Amino acid sequence: MSMHETKSWPAGQGTMLPASMESWNHKHILDLDDFSREEIDLVFEIADGMVEILARDVKKVPTLRGKTIATMFFEPSTRTRASFELAAKYLGADTVSLDAAKSSVAKGESLIDSLRTLQALQVDTIIIRHPCSGAPYLAAKHLETKIINAGDGCHAHPSQGLLDIYTMRKQLGDLSGRKLVIIGDIMHSRVARSNLWGTRNFDIKVILCAPPALIPYGLKQWTENCGLHHVSIEHDLDTAIEGADIVMPLRLQKERQQSGLISSMREYIRLYQVNDARLSRAKPGAIIMHPGPMNEGIEINHDVAYGKRSLIEQQVTNGVAIRMALLYLIAGGKIR
């Protein structure tokens, strides 16, 4: 079996919900494939209110007082975990943070048993990151507790997808007719995948740009099957970046490169690094985003990462507001 077959693009459901604000009834947040445009707009509207709280001296509201939110991360993370925990704290919830490496998982406890223990501890929401695609779905199936997917394998990272689109909207306004280029390790990127689902109702063009070996086998077919007609693939970065409004290089996941998908790091940098020369081909006023963490000098150079077009730090701030909105929305109750 070739490597491409073992790492084929995960299948999505692509179900569309009835489009109205009253239709918000996500108990869990697992991926953006079941989010309507209206639901995404609702998340954004609430996030606008949360941004104001983040700007206050006293960043605390009592909304989720008495609720407990647990983060359980089976993979390393800085920003996502801190972002979720601060979002919960700013809304007044209590948080408990479990590090899988130091928990009973290290003694051989199964995922479901660990999560059941949290449920028995009366935790209201579990935020889970796991190296296996689908782990949060398994959790949602077996538990009564609400589950938020904070990244599962190469599959999905819904809160990142939302904060990316939110950041684009805040900077560019209407996204109609805009062109987003996502560059690099598409194969392993749950961020790219959640962005594809998230942008599908925004009349935006998405170009995935990577060497052929970093594009999952069957991706073209998959996007067509899922109705993601706004997505195309381009292997040449100079062509892809032409006239782009949003340029989003992804982290080259060095821990997942042992299998020789790229011939050499030097070649990758030469062909796929986003630098000033390449950026000059994009639209004037184009913005730079990166889901982090960055490998500075590999997929992005220093000047671009910290230049005036970079929104990388805004993404992090907006991420807290988006996660506050999500925690608020799944806390129970229907939207009036």
Added chain:
Amino acid sequence: MSEKILLNSSDIERVLVRIAHEIVEHNKGARNIAFVGIKTRGVPLAQRLAKIIQTMEQVDIPVGSLDITLYRDDVSSLSFKHVVQQTNVPFDITNKHVILVDDVFYTGRSIRAALDALIDLGRPETIQLAVLIDRGHRELPIRADFVGKNIPTARNEEIKVYVSEVDAVDKVAVMRQEGGKNEHA
């Protein structure tokens, strides 16, 4: 459901002018006062009051808007939830006389939430409450300092305030529904 008009556009204007005078009288002038309207319809009412006093006293009066959604006492109950909107109080409320403005004063729970929301933003010298309509049925020990009109109501009636900035028309109406418990104002 039957609708009866209680105040028309010029009634509302007269009521606001009277409240504005009461506020100035009570505070011995308009120095150091600020208005904060509770979303949605308290905000245009606060702006109108500020404008009247500005013309009267020739001073600038800051106006802010307060969204109390995150401070409500029913957020995590399994009933209903409101869309969070933006709070915008672009001035420091500390040491100011803050006049909180709302359209309908009912159970007092919105005002309780608004007091918490306001106190998170600073420490005002005083907080005073101005409402267009007081319909009674308090559930908390809270009273208004300035009342446009007292309208005794039954719980199955609904008081609806329309303001031109939001609803394209100025009026106050009472609606009677058969049975059913009303939402908390």
